[in-house]
Amino acid sequence: MNDYQIEMNLSQSRKQKPAFDNLQFGRNFTDHMFIMDYTEGKGWHDPRIVPYQPITLDPSATIFHYGQTVFEGLKAYQTKDEQILLFRPNKNMERLNRSSARLCMPQIDEELALYGLKQLINVERDWVPNLEGTSLYIRPFIISTEAHLGVSPSLTYQFIIILCPVGAYYKEGINPVKIAVETEYVRAVRGGTGNAKTAGNYASSLKAQEVAGKSGYSQVLWLDGKENKYIEEVGSMNVFFKIDGEVITPELNGSILDGITRDSIILLLKHWNIPVKERKISIEEIYQASKEGKLEEAFGTGTAAVISPIGELFWKEKLLVNNGETGSLSKKLYETLTGIQNGSLVDPFGWRVLV
Amino acid sequence: MNDYQIEMNLSQSRKQKPAFDNLQFGRNFTDHMFIMDYTEGKGWHDPRIVPYQPITLDPSATIFHYGQTVFEGLKAYQTKDEQILLFRPNKNMERLNRSSARLCMPQIDEELALYGLKQLINVERDWVPNLEGTSLYIRPFIISTEAHLGVSPSLTYQFIIILCPVGAYYKEGINPVKIAVETEYVRAVRGGTGNAKTAGNYASSLKAQEVAGKSGYSQVLWLDGKENKYIEEVGSMNVFFKIDGEVITPELNGSILDGITRDSIILLLKHWNIPVKERKISIEEIYQASKEGKLEEAFGTGTAAVISPIGELFWKEKLLVNNGETGSLSKKLYETLTGIQNGSLVDPFGWRVLV
CATH class of the missing domain: 3.20.10.10 (D-amino Acid Aminotransferase, subunit A, domain 2)
Structure with missing residues (x-):
């Protein structure tokens, strides 16, 4: 189907999972993340799945000063028969590229991003909650990382996907x-x-x-x-x-x-x-x-x-x-x-x- | 004059300085930085001067997703008799606070920030270039740091000052x-x-x-x-x-x-x-x-x-x-x-x- 090479560097230990019947939105992240780097002249490189870990950047990294960053939000759902479903994820990757174009940021290979996302979710299958209204929230994002104080597009970027199990947005069903x-x-x-x-x-x-x-x-x-x-x-x-x-x-x-x-x-x-x-x-x-x-x-x-x-x-x-x-x-x-x-x-x- | 306590943790080694007659804007940073932390309920705390070092943040830190950040830019100049001058720095600290207010970010103590800046420059006196048109560019900035995917003001922040020697903006004098x-x-x-x-x-x-x-x-x-x-x-x-x-x-x-x-x-x-x-x-x-x-x-x-x-x-x-x-x-x-x-x-x- 494709020949993308994604390096896998899995965590030796696993976090304790939060109770799936009492999840806070956007606070509990899974054991791994997807990451790839962009370098001007070289393009996107080194797609990999690594243990969830901090991002380390120079204090002059452009993201902190001139704000080149785009993101997406989507969800994965577990069905009654333990399949995992995404909802129109191609639309998110397309929009991420449209957002990037507006911000003078490089385009990603949408198929590679989707493939990487699926690989990541596969690693984290146990993190997809299965209770009514719950899902695995997916946050792909790109940040500019060049160490340079100057108002011009960064020459380096990171594309990252992180995941967190979330509960129903409204605990008692939808409320006006x-x-x-x-x-x-x-x-x-x-x-x-x-x-x-x-x-x-x-x-x-x-x-x-x-x-x-x-x-x-x-x-x-x-x-x-x-x-x-x-x-x-x-x-x-x-x-x-x-x-x-x-x-x-x-x-x-x-x-x-x-x-x-x-x-x-x-x-x-x-x-x-x-x-x-x-x-x-x-x-x-x-x-x-x-x-x-x-x-x-x-x-x-x-x-x-x-x-x-x-x-x-x-x-x-x-x-x-x-x-x-x-x-x-x-x-x-x-x-x-x-x-x-x-x-x-x-x-x-x-x-x-x-x- | 004041009784601010700023912890000093100076670097054991010093970087080689770039040639002051050929400085690129925003690329060479000094040996140290000023930093202090904000925690909701506690306020700003732990002002300190530390070796220039990377910033380490959770991938879900709000700065990467929801962009709460403000900054300033000013310069220090070395006079013929080796004094170091700032130009209206109080105006920068005032404006930083006005910017923060718009972005729902906490106010800093402007006097403490200015005091911290002066202490930092004192440590870095050798980095203030003395050639015609050169100066030490100063970048104070605040970033939101809370590990939380949610569109609401961050509960934690960092205020940082970094410094870089810069040349004249136009090498051959001002040009239209x-x-x-x-x-x-x-x-x-x-x-x-x-x-x-x-x-x-x-x-x-x-x-x-x-x-x-x-x-x-x-x-x-x-x-x-x-x-x-x-x-x-x-x-x-x-x-x-x-x-x-x-x-x-x-x-x-x-x-x-x-x-x-x-x-x-x-x-x-x-x-x-x-x-x-x-x-x-x-x-x-x-x-x-x-x-x-x-x-x-x-x-x-x-x-x-x-x-x-x-x-x-x-x-x-x-x-x-x-x-x-x-x-x-x-x-x-x-x-x-x-x-x-x-x-x-x-x-x-x-x-x-x-x-």
């Missing part, structure tokens, strides 16, 4: 969250890096989240940077609205992340013959729909939470969505998508990839 | 550069992080620089993210124009860095009774001034280059500035400011700080 519409801070603007999965986008989003949190909102709804008028994302998720029977989501405009859950939701809705449109949506339109009683559901979508229903929006005033409860479509989408992901439902789209 | 006006990519937008000195701003700027470079331009002139109309910065510098006898620079609007060289230039011009205004400037205004023969000079300002004259601008067409030569005001500002910095001229403003 309260969202404040952000009118001061901006996440991204056309011409910026909004559609790249890069660290700076997340660093800049923290302040708005902190401010909203003080008023009791768990996240913010981001508006566009040019007119502060059109809806972009919610927190670090894409966002959907169901208005008068039709589902709408902001069109990809260069400042919105091209979410893989977003794309899957759109395909699922089309499969069900539920009308779905990608287009510009102003916050005024949502406000009016709410006032007229036509805002039936709203939800965020992303790899971590899959579907995160919005029960309340604040813009000018409190706007309840579906009485603050999870809507039937949100619930159906969540159950269907997680069912396809974990193997408990059929996969009519060919989205699953067996490890 | 060719600048393309950027119409596709955007550096920052109001509500974003443009006025914070944080890695993401620099990572996102690389692409435009790469594209401009392919057309023979050394940097880009950034326009605002909302209307793509008003001038913001040039490359990673502030920008000034001299039009019809008056000097103008974009006003600080939240997306422009509050440059310390920028501020010093404004104060120098006022001191000389040369009219200077901070206000919105559209690229159309610069174009018209050029067409009417009133665009007398243009230059970037920043710590690394001090003054970088612009000899040509591209917008709609090639616009020569002062016949592509360094203007007399640009030259006078460069000579005066570097003279104040290196101690060869008097300092009427009290900007110098003796180490």
